[in-house]
Amino acid sequence: MMKSIVSSKYLACLVGSIILNLLFIINIYVGGQWKLSWSLGAAIEAETVAAIYCSGHGRAYLDGLVVVGNKPVCDCNTCFTGPDCSQFIPHCTANADGLESVEELLRDLSMHSYSGDPLFLEPFWMQHLASSALVVAGWHQMSYTYGGKSFVSKELAKVVRKVHASVGNAVTQNRFIIFGAGSTQVLSAAVFALSPENTSSPAKVVTSVPYYPIDKQQTQYFSSQKFKYEGDAYRWKNRSDCSSTNMIEIVTSPNNPDGQLKKAIFHGPNVKTIYDHAYYWPHFTPIPAPSDEDVMVFTLSKLTGHAGTRLGWAVIKDETVFNRMMIHMQMNSMGVSKDAQLRAFKLLNAVLEEGTGIFDFAYQTMKSRWERLVQTVSLSNRFSLQENNPQYCTFYNKVRQLSPAYAWLKCEREEDKDCYAVLEAANIIGRQGNLFGAEDGYVRLSLVRTQDDFDILIKRLHKLITEENGDKTM
Amino acid sequence: MMKSIVSSKYLACLVGSIILNLLFIINIYVGGQWKLSWSLGAAIEAETVAAIYCSGHGRAYLDGLVVVGNKPVCDCNTCFTGPDCSQFIPHCTANADGLESVEELLRDLSMHSYSGDPLFLEPFWMQHLASSALVVAGWHQMSYTYGGKSFVSKELAKVVRKVHASVGNAVTQNRFIIFGAGSTQVLSAAVFALSPENTSSPAKVVTSVPYYPIDKQQTQYFSSQKFKYEGDAYRWKNRSDCSSTNMIEIVTSPNNPDGQLKKAIFHGPNVKTIYDHAYYWPHFTPIPAPSDEDVMVFTLSKLTGHAGTRLGWAVIKDETVFNRMMIHMQMNSMGVSKDAQLRAFKLLNAVLEEGTGIFDFAYQTMKSRWERLVQTVSLSNRFSLQENNPQYCTFYNKVRQLSPAYAWLKCEREEDKDCYAVLEAANIIGRQGNLFGAEDGYVRLSLVRTQDDFDILIKRLHKLITEENGDKTM
Numbered sequence: 017m018m019k020s021i022v023s024s025k026y027l028a029c030l031v032g033s034i035i036l037n038l039l040f041i042i043n044i045y046v047g048g049q050w051k052l053s054w055s056l057g058a059a060i061e062a063e064t065v066a067a068i069y070c071s072g073h074g075r076a077y078l079d080g081l082v083v084v085g086n087k088p089v090c091d092c093n094t095c096f097t098g099p100d101c102s103q104f105i106p107h108c109t110a111n112a113d114g115l116e117s118v119e120e121l122l123r124d125l126s127m128h129s130y131s132g133d134p135l136f137l138e139p140f141w142m143q144h145l146a147s148s149a150l151v152v153a154g155w156h157q158m159s160y161t162y163g164g165k166s167f168v169s170k171e172l173a174k175v176v177r178k179v180h181a182s183v184g185n186a187v188t189q190n191r192f193i194i195f196g197a198g199s200t201q202v203l204s205a206a207v208f209a210l211s212p213e214n215t216s217s218p219a220k221v222v223t224s225v226p227y228y229p230i231d232k233q234q235t236q237y238f239s240s241q242k243f244k245y246e247g248d249a250y251r252w253k254n255r256s257d258c259s260s261t262n263m264i265e266i267v268t269s270p271n272n273p274d275g276q277l278k279k280a281i282f283h284g285p286n287v288k289t290i291y292d293h294a295y296y297w298p299h300f301t302p303i304p305a306p307s308d309e310d311v312m313v314f315t316l317s318k319l320t321g322h323a324g325t326r327l328g329w330a331v332i333k334d335e336t337v338f339n340r341m342m343i344h345m346q347m348n349s350m351g352v353s354k355d356a357q358l359r360a361f362k363l364l365n366a367v368l369e370e371g372t373g374i375f376d377f378a379y380q381t382m383k384s385r386w387e388r389l390v391q392t393v394s395l396s397n398r399f400s401l402q403e404n405n406p407q408y409c410t411f412y413n414k415v416r417q418l419s420p421a422y423a424w425l426k427c428e429r430e431e432d433k434d435c436y437a438v439l440e441a442a443n444i445i446g447r448q449g450n451l452f453g454a455e456d457g458y459v460r461l462s463l464v465r466t467q468d469d470f471d472i473l474i475k476r477l478h479k480l481i482t483e484e485n486g487d488k489t490m
Numbered sequence: 491m492m493k494s495i496v497s498s499k500y501l502a503c504l505v506g507s508i509i510l511n512l513l514f515i516i517n518i519y520v521g522g523q524w525k526l527s528w529s530l531g532a533a534i535e536a537e538t539v540a541a542i543y544c545s546g547h548g549r550a551y552l553d554g555l556v557v558v559g560n561k562p563v564c565d566c567n568t569c570f571t572g573p574d575c576s577q578f579i580p581h582c583t584a585n586a587d588g589l590e591s592v593e594e595l596l597r598d599l600s601m602h603s604y605s606g607d608p609l610f611l612e613p614f615w616m617q618h619l620a621s622s623a624l625v626v627a628g629w630h631q632m633s634y635t636y637g638g639k640s641f642v643s644k645e646l647a648k649v650v651r652k653v654h655a656s657v658g659n660a661v662t663q664n665r666f667i668i669f670g671a672g673s674t675q676v677l678s679a680a681v682f683a684l685s686p687e688n689t690s691s692p693a694k695v696v697t698s699v700p701y702y703p704i705d706k707q708q709t710q711y712f713s714s715q716k717f718k719y720e721g722d723a724y725r726w727k728n729r730s731d732c733s734s735t736n737m738i739e740i741v742t743s744p745n746n747p748d749g750q751l752k753k754a755i756f757h758g759p760n761v762k763t764i765y766d767h768a769y770y771w772p773h774f775t776p777i778p779a780p781s782d783e784d785v786m787v788f789t790l791s792k793l794t795g796h797a798g799t800r801l802g803w804a805v806i807k808d809e810t811v812f813n814r815m816m817i818h819m820q821m822n823s824m825g826v827s828k829d830a831q832l833r834a835f836k837l838l839n840a841v842l843e844e845g846t847g848i849f850d851f852a853y854q855t856m857k858s859r860w861e862r863l864v865q866t867v868s869l870s871n872r873f874s875l876q877e878n879n880p881q882y883c884t885f886y887n888k889v890r891q892l893s894p895a896y897a898w899l900k901c902e903r904e905e906d907k908d909c910y911a912v913l914e915a916a917n918i919i920g921r922q923g924n925l926f927g928a929e930d931g932y933v934r935l936s937l938v939r940t941q942d943d944f945d946i947l948i949k950r951l952h953k954l955i956t957e958e959n960g961d962k963t964m
C-alpha cells in the first residue's frame with residue numbers, strides 16, 4: 017500500500033517532468049531561434065551595445081568611440097556628459113544651428129557640436145526596433161551594380177514609389193528614379209545634367225532669397241563652362257538678356273530656411289527647374305497635392321531622420337536627364353553605396369509597415385515644438401516668427417498649419433541689426449540671415465534636433481525674453 | 491516485489507527526465523540565444539534569404555529582385571540562368587570587361603552584364619560568415635557626423651591603420667585619413683584639393699600612358715578654372731613651360747591596366763602627386779616597401795572585394811590638403827555614408843581577425859588564375875601578356891611575381907591592329923587599348939571577376955588559340 021502511493025507519486029512527477037521536456041522541445045525547435053547560425057554572434061553583439069545605458073541623453077554605437085577595452089562609450093547629446101550622459105552642463109550653449117556652410121564646417125571641425133541633424137525622429141526608431149533591424153551577410157552585394165545592370169536598386173525604387181503613393185506628395189508613375197549620396201549629391205547631379213553640353217555661355221543657376229546656402233556654395237564650388245551661380249532669382253526676373261540664356265532655377269519647397277511652399281519664378285523654353293522637396297512631408301507642411309515637376313529631389317534624412325546614411329533620390333520625367341544624372345553618379349562616385357540603399361530599403365519598408373506611424377509621430381513632435389516656440393516668442397515684441405497660413409492637407413484630410421524644420425526668427429528692433437549676436441549673447445547659436453541671402457535681422461533656428469537640444473533652446477529663449485520684459489523672477 | 495521494480499523504473503525515468511530538463515534549461519539560459527530580442531526577426535530573415543540555393547552560380551540578396559511573392563530570386567553569374575542559376579547559356583559571351591567609361595556605362599545600362607567586379611573574393615566571405623556578419627539597429631548613427639565633430643569615423647580610421655600596419659604597404663603614423671564614396675570620389679577630392687585656389691591658369695592634370703581611363707574622364711568632366719586634364723604625362727616631360735605651371739600627376743601603382751609598379755614622372759615645387767594605390771595589396775603585387783607619399787588613395791573594393799559599398803580612403807601628410815578634401819566631401823555629398831563606414835569597419839575587423847587569411851586566399855586565387863592564363867596564351871604566338879619581373883615581397887618574405895587584376899593582352903600580328911575585334915569575334919569582351927591611351931593592339935582583360943567568368947574566359951581563349959593553331963580537335 018505504502019509502496020503503491022510512493023510509486024504513484026513517482027508517476028505524477030514523471031508525467032510532469034515529461035510534459036516539461038515536451039515544452040522545452042517545442043520552445044527550442046518551434047521557437048525559430050534554433051535556426052540562427054552565422055548571424056547569432058553579431059546579433060548578440062549589436063543588442064549588447066544597444067543595451068548600454070546612456071540616461072536617455074545619449075546612445076552607444078556598434079562603431080562608437082572606444083576609450084578603454086573594446087566597449088563603445090555613450091555618445092551624449094549636446095549639454096550632457098559623463099560615462100552615462102547623466103551630467104548636465106549648466107551654462108552650455110543651446111545649439112539650434114544647422115550644417116551647411118564651408119566656413120561653418122571648418123569652424124565646426126574644431127568645435128564640439130553642430131548640425132541640423134533630424135534626431136527628433138530617433139525616439140520613433142527606438143520604439144520600432146524589430147521592424148527596422150537589419151542583418152547583413154559579409155558577402156552581401158559586393159558588385160558595383162545590381163544584376164550587372166544599374167547602380168539603382170530596383171527594389172528600393174519600388175518602396176520609394178509606395179511611400180510617395182501612401183503620402184500623396186509626388187507623382188512617380190512613368191517617372192525615372194535615381195539615387196545619390198543624399199540630396200546634396202542628387203542636386204549637384206541635376207545641375208550638371210540640366211546644363212547645356214557645348215555652349216559658349218554657361219547656364220545661369222539661380223535661387224530666390226531666402227535660399228538654401230548649400231545650393232549657392234555647391235554651384236560655386238563646381239562652377240565651370242557648363243554653369244555658373246548667379247544669385248537671387250528676383251535679380252534676373254524681367255531681364256531681357258535672360259530670355260535667350262539657359263537658366264536653371266532651384267526651388268526649395270518647403271523652403272529652407274522659412275518653410276514656405278515656394279513656386280518657380282522662371283518659366284519658358286530656356287528654363288530648367290529643380291524642385292528640392294526634402295521637406296515636402298507631413299512632418300513639416302500640409303500636403304496640398306502630389307507634386308508633378310520635371311525633376312523632384314527628396315532625401316531619407318528629412319523623411320526617416322537618417323542623415324548619416326546619405327541617401328537621396330530624384331524623380332525625373334525625362335529619360336535623357338535621367339541618363340545624364342546616372343553618368344554624373346558614375347563620374348562622381350561610381351554609383352551610390354549599396355549599404356546605404358539597403359538601409360533605406362529596410363527603413364522605408366518599416367515606414368510602410370507602421371502605416372501613418374512615422375508621420376503622426378513626426379507631425380505631433382514638430383507641432384508641439386512649434387506650439388512651445390510660438391508661446392515663448394509671443395511673450396516678446398522684440399522677436400517675430402515667419403508667417404504660418406493654414407492650408408488643406410490631403411494626407412490628414414484637414415486644414416493645418418506648417419510645422420517647419422526651422423524657425424526663421426526676426427529681430428524687430430532697430431538696434432538689433434545683428435540678430436545672431438543678440439541670440440549668441442543669450443547663449444543660443446543660430447544661423448545668420450546673410451547666409452540665406454537675407455538681412456542679418458534674421459536668424460535660422462533648427463527645430464529638428466534632439467528633444468534635449470530643443471528644451472535647452474526654449475529655456476534660453478524664455479530666459480532672454482522674460483529678462484528683457486524686466487521679469488527677473490526666473 | 492513487483493511494485494518495487496516498477497517504482498524503481500519510474501524513479502530511473504524520472505531522474506533521466508529531470509536531467510534532460512536541466513540540460514534544456516542550461517541550453518536555453520546559458521546558450522546566449524535567450525538574449526536576442528529586436529534583432530531576432532531580422533536575423534532569421536537574413537539567414538533564410540542567404541540559404542536560398544543558387545547552384546553555386548549565384549546568390550540571393552535581402553534586397554534582391556522579387557518576381558513573385560516576397561522571396562528574392564537568385565542573382566546568377568554571367569552565362570548562368572534559371573530560378574536556381576543551374577542552366578548554363580552555351581554561346582554566351584565571356585565578359586572580361588571592366589566598368590569605367592561613360593560610353594561603356596551608357597552601352598552597359600542597356601546590356602545584360604559588365605563590370606570589373608572583384609567577385610573573386612566572394613567565396614572568402616562565404617567561408618567567413620560569422621566574423622563578417624553585421625547587425626544594425628534602426629536608430630544607428632542617424633546624425634550627419636560622428637560625435638558632432640567629423641564625417642570620418644575615428645574607429646574605422648583606427649582599423650584602417652591596423653590593416654596597413656599588418657600588411658606593411660603604407661605609412662600611416664602622423665598622417666590624416668579621410669573617407670570617400672570609393673576611390674573614385676577620393677581621387678576627385680584630391681584633384682580639387684591640390685588645385686590652386688585663385689589662379690589664371692588651371693593646374694595641368696596628367697597621367698602616363700597606359701592610364702586608368704576614369705582619371706581622364708573624371709578630370710575632364712569636372713574641369714574648371716581650377717584644373718584641366720592635359721593627357722599623357724610623357725608629352726609634357728622636359729617642356730620648359732611646365733616648370734612654372736602647376737602640375738598634378740596621378741600615379742596609379744600598381745597600374746591599371748598593366749599591373750606595373752609605377753613611379754611619378756614629375757617632381758618639383760609646382761608638382762603635386764596623387765598615388766592611386768587601389769591595387770597595392772599582396773593580392774596583386776609584391777610589396778617591396780611601405781609607401782610613404784603625400785597623398786595615397788586606397789579602396790575597400792580591391793582589398794575586400796566590396797565594390798558596392800563605395801568606400802575609399804586617402805592617407806594624407808598635409809593638414810591643409812586634408813581640410814580641403816573634407817570641404818570637398820561636404821560640398822559633394824555632405825560626407826560619406828555611415829552605413830558604408832560601418833560595413834567597412836566590420837569587414838576590416840574580420841580581415842584582422844583572420845590574420846593573413848584574406849591575403850593568402852586572394853594571392854592564391856590570382857596566382858592560379860595567372861598560371862592558367864599564361865599557360866593558355868603561351869600556346870600562341872599571336873598574343874602576348876605584359877612582362878612580369880619578380881620582386882621581393884616584404885609581406886611574404888620571398889621573391890614573387892606580380893598577379894595583377896588585369897591582363898594587358900597584346901595582339902602581335904600586323905593584321906590584328908584591332909585586338910578588341912579579334913577577341914570579340916571569339917566571344918570575349920575586353921576593353922580597348924585606346925581607352926587607356928594605348929594602341930588598339932592592346933586589350934585589357936579583367937581577371938578579378940567570378941570563377942565562372944574566369945573559367946569561361948580561359949575556355950574561349952583556349953578555343954581561339956587552338957583553332958588558330960589548326961588544332962580543331964576540341
